[in-house]
Amino acid sequence: xxxxxxxxxxxxxxxxxxxxxxxxxxxxxxxxxxxxxxxxxxxxxxxxxxxxxxxxxxxxxxxxxxxxxxxxxxxxxxxxxxxxxxxxxxxxxxxxxxxxxxxxxxxxxxxxxxxxxxxxxxxxxxxxxxxxxxxxxxxxxxxxxxxxxxxxxxxxxxxxxxxxxxxx
Numbered sequence: 001x002x003x004x005x006x007x008x009x010x011x012x013x014x015x016x017x018x019x020x021x022x023x024x025x026x027x028x029x030x031x032x033x034x035x036x037x038x039x040x041x042x043x044x045x046x047x048x049x050x051x052x053x054x055x056x057x058x059x060x061x062x063x064x065x066x067x068x069x070x071x072x073x074x075x076x077x078x079x080x081x082x083x084x085x086x087x088x089x090x091x092x093x094x095x096x097x098x099x100x101x102x103x104x105x106x107x108x109x110x111x112x113x114x115x116x117x118x119x120x121x122x123x124x125x126x127x128x129x130x131x132x133x134x135x136x137x138x139x140x141x142x143x144x145x146x147x148x149x150x151x152x153x154x155x156x157x158x159x160x161x162x163x164x165x166x167x168x
Contacts, residue, residue: 007138010112011125013039017049017109018056018127018136041105049105052078056109060127060136069127069134082110 007015017039020029029035030046030053041049055075058068083100084107097114099107116122121138128135139145 005138007125007136008121009119010108010115011121011138013112014056014109014116014125015136015138017053017105018060020053023134024132039105040103040108045105052106052109057127057134057136060125061129061134063123064126064129066127066129069131078106079110079113082107084110084114 006012020035020039022028029038030041030049033043036042036046036049039049051073054070055072055078058070058072059075061067061069084097085100086095087098088095097111099111101107113122116125124139126137126139128137
């Protein structure tokens with residue numbers, strides 16, 4: 001639902017995984033072969049991908065100051081299972097965390113989160129506060145206080161509800 005550009009770096013993977021579920025429309029793109037292919041996962045990996053998606057959503061809600069949307073496996077417990085290694089480029093000596101086992105989704109997400117931690121961008125990835133949305137978005141606002149994925153949709157709806165609640 002977001003009207004903004006994707007999150008920077010590896011956070012784009014996290015954002016796209018969380019946004020595979022459209023809560024309002026009750027549509028899950030992981031139900032389709034194309035949706036799974038976009039993330040490089042097979043049907044056998046579907047339960048783990050969904051568990052990871054909802055744990056990420058809970059963390060992104062926390063970034064926005066909201067409680068989890070439902071009970072989930074703590075994200076730290078999932079990421080602790082992801083084998084990573086430090087890859088060093090022979091040409092320039094640069095280093096980065098990389099999946100140690102060929103890049104399953106969990107390891108790719110763990111590497112993206114670690115990269116974002118180092119870059120200071122992890123807490124800018126948030127989930128929309130609208131209960132019918134919880135879409136992931138990257139908060140590019142100067143103060144880092146955005147509340148909705150889209151001001152034109154979720155923000156406008158929330159403001160209209162508050163306005164109508166005040167009317168006599």
